[in-house]
Amino acid sequence: MKKGSKKTERMGKVYPFNPTGESYYRRGMAMYQRGQLDKALKYILRAHELEPAEPMILVQAAIIETEIGEFASSNDRLRHVLNKLDPSMSEIHYFMANNFAHLGLFQEAYKHATAYLDLNEDGEFAEDAEDLLELMSLEEEEEEWDEDLDQDELIMHQEQAGKLLAEGKFKEAIELLEEVIERFPDYWSAYNNLALAYFYFGETEQATALLTEVLNRNPGNLHALCNLAVFYHYQERVDELDQLMDALESVRPFLYEHRFKLGATFALVGRHEKAYGWLKSLVKRGFEGDAGFYFWLSHSAWHSGHKKVAEDAWKRVLDEQPEKQGHEPWNTKPEDDALSEEMYPEERLFSLFKASMAGSSLADEVPPAYFTSVEEEYFNLLRNHGDRMDQSPIHRAHEVALLLNRSFDAALEENKGLYYMWFHIVFFASEEQYGFKNIPALTAAVEYSWKKVRAHRVSQKEVAQKHGVSTATMRKYINDIQNFLP
Structure with missing residues (x-):
């Protein structure tokens, strides 16, 4: 599935409504028509806050999120509409199928595309749904799906858990991740994320115990070691942190994911020269990171004397997260007291x-x-x-x-x-x-x-x-x- 495809363009339709949050919705749709999608989403979500029971607002927000590549978040909103607000909106099945296809979760994409066609054989998106099924070539491969079902579900749970952690919903993340490790007892990534959830929820002993279990059963697990360093940093356990970071300086990971994790951890604890070495090496190898990657690259570059790299990396941060304006690593006295609509x-x-x-x-x-x-x-x-x-x-x-x-x-x-x-x-x-x-x-x-x-x-x-x-x-x-x- 390519961004800008017929499916995505067809999804970008405008839904009329008449709630009291109309002014925010109108402003959002004006931004949407101008192609200012981030601003459009902000206003649409404000309209949703004022009119939480109006399903069309949330559908429009989900459509915008699809266009900016936030497929999992879009499906969360669509699922809420279908389950809580208006189960009769059958077109949501097509929208969700499209999102799942972008995520590579073809089992889920098939399920929702066929659900839409069952309900709307001649519906507005019937032709698109059939094209989607053909594109995935699912008709001929049905017998192969069962073996991929667990993998699809695991990816979905992991993405949902990551979203909950980012939003600070630690209780919900803990419940989800505990279910994951019960079903997949050797899935170390879930253990590591569960440890983070426990730590930020204040259950530090449980968090440390989980990482200890991972390291006992999977010695040298780099994510567990880096998370333990994060715990020591925030707990101000200086001696233990220094000992662990000295050991991590001798690690030479092969995978890009591990190099990013190691570089970000060095940056977080203030070892910027080491952080810059790992993160810059990824850029040289053609690695295309997200805003989080360029955030740490910019900080490590600035604090280790690489001004131009820091400035270029920060531009990449602002491309994805314009709300970070004013929080540059060289802005030593950010205006924390200046009020802004972007703030919580x-x-x-x-x-x-x-x-x-x-x-x-x-x-x-x-x-x-x-x-x-x-x-x-x-x-x-x-x-x-x-x-x-x-x-x-x-x-x-x-x-x-x-x-x-x-x-x-x-x-x-x-x-x-x-x-x-x-x-x-x-x-x-x-x-x-x-x-x-x-x-x-x-x-x-x-x-x-x-x-x-x-x-x-x-x-x-x-x-x-x-x-x-x-x-x-x-x-x-x-x-x-x-x-x-x-």
């Missing part, structure tokens, strides 16, 4: 908090149009200088941030993750009308949860006493905030 709500809430702590006045400012209702409420609170007469939930959430700031300076880079976690909780809890009733207990719960994520040795009793609350009360609020974490 928790990033904007944290920026507002830092601005208020720095004494910036919002008295003459108005909240940007892209602010959510939670952000606008917080903006107005800070504009009134956090008036203590205001005992609203958002004010109590602000008081928690103020208490956290006594122990964790919000201006320090090392504490950024703590505040992102808290304001992520603030945003989603506010949407659920959570009351933020007990400020000291919430502060204790957040501090303890964060320290557990960072694998710091700390007891619940110690943190609870620090904030003057009982351990039982702190535990209650730990359970509360877990409901609003990914």
Whole structure:
């Protein structure tokens, strides 16, 4: 299947609708007609947020994702429409078949193409579906599919798990990957990804145990060794990290995938000369990486003195991820506090908090149009200088941030993750009308949860006493905030 084929072009049709999110949809479709697909997708997804029950919006988003090559994500949206919003939209089977064909998952492509034809023998996409079946030559090879079924399913699970990890949905990723390793007990990639999911979810002992199991059963597994280095780096286990990285310097992998993993790991831990050597060697051999590859190439090149390579690599990053503008490796003081529509709500809430702590006045400012209702409420609170007469939930959430700031300076880079976690909780809890009733207990719960994520040795009793609350009360609020974490 080639991009720009008849199938892809036919999918790029415009679906009319009349929801209250119409203005965002119209703006998205205007961008779509101009060929500005990234911007189009952003506006269409905003329309979906406003009208989550309108299936045609999500279908249009899926169509755009197909055109930009995000086939797995497109199918996720189409599957949601078919299963949750409108099971009667039979054309979705054709769209999914097309995506699966692009992914090389021909068993799934056949299943959905035939499902569409069964429901729409003379439908709008009937001829295209028949062409798709012919292109895959599936009619003659039906007897061979069963042996490929497990492989197709394994690829699908792996892609879905990778997507969940990227989105920070660690609980869902853990559930999916545990199912995978139960069915495929020697699939080491799933073990490695499951270890990452456990680690970022705060279950560091379980994560390390999984990597140890992999290395015991598959000694020298490079992905496991590199992931272990990542764990040591974030846990600030300097001696163990140095020992492991010194050992990895003697490794000479053959596969491109392993060279990329090794180079990215060296870059992450700050060994930029080594990182640059591996990543640049891939470029010389004609390797075409994604934005992640060029991100690490740019960083390692810049920090090892290869300015031109760094700048060229960063252009490749921006081609795929224009939202990275301003985060170049040479931008030593990125404007983290500058609000942007591209930021996540928790990033904007944290920026507002830092601005208020720095004494910036919002008295003459108005909240940007892209602010959510939670952000606008917080903006107005800070504009009134956090008036203590205001005992609203958002004010109590602000008081928690103020208490956290006594122990964790919000201006320090090392504490950024703590505040992102808290304001992520603030945003989603506010949407659920959570009351933020007990400020000291919430502060204790957040501090303890964060320290557990960072694998710091700390007891619940110690943190609870620090904030003057009982351990039982702190535990209650730990359970509360877990409901609003990914």
